[in-house]
Amino acid sequence: MQxxxxxxxxxxxxxxxxxxxxxxxxxxxxxxxxEAFGIGGEDADGIREFAKxxxxxxxxxxxxLSATDRRMLLQHAVIVTWVDGEQHEKELAVLDELVKRLNxxxxxxxxxxxxxDERAKRMLEIS
Numbered sequence: 331m332q333x334x335x336x337x338x339x340x341x342x343x344x345x346x347x348x349x350x351x352x353x354x355x356x357x358x359x360x361x362x363x364x365e366a367f368g369i370g371g372e373d374a375d376g377i378r379e380f381a382k383x384x385x386x387x388x389x390x391x392x393x394x395l396s397a398t399d400r401r402m403l404l405q406h407a408v409i410v411t412w413v414d415g416e417q418h419e420k421e422l423a424v425l426d427e428l429v430k431r432l433n434x435x436x437x438x439x440x441x442x443x444x445x446x447d448e449r450a451k452r453m454l455e456i457s
Contacts, residue, residue: 331373337394338403339363339377341428344385345407348424352381355413363406387427400432401442408446415454 342363346356360381364374395403407428411421429439 331367331369333391333394334396334399335367335369336373336377337391338399338406339367339369340380340385341387341390341392341395341403342406342410343377343381344387344390345410345421345424345428346381346413347385348411348421349418350384350420352384353414356410357381359410359413387424387431392431395432400434401438404428404432404434404439404442405446405449408443409450409453412447412450412454 339360343352343360346352346360360377364370364377369377392400404425407425411417411425425443429436429443432439434442
């Protein structure tokens with residue numbers, strides 16, 4: 331697993347923990363991310379172990395992410411917050427913190443978040 335892949339998946343684990351719990355749907359999302367990134371074996375086991383404890387944005391190595399990765403992370407993070415069908419205030423606060431930590435311009439972050447919100451809502455309608 332490449333450092334940027336690890337940082338991306340660990341970041342999304344932290345977002346999944348935003349509401350103080352990691353439920354079945356969020357665990358399935360983590361497994362889907364591992365599959366999407368082609369992460370298996372010991373690397374996947376390490377991520378699952380990382381996910382067992384409550385995590386925050388402070389626990390992740392954001393410096394491993396390129397500018398493109400940071401934008402992609404924000405979009406994925408927004409989708410993770412919708413996994414249970416709604417966004418909670420704690421999740422929105424984590425997204426706000428993530429935007430600051432990623433050092434993204436506010437207007438760009440707003441556009442990325444709105445697009446990801448719409449994508450997540452469409453995905454919820456399909457399932």
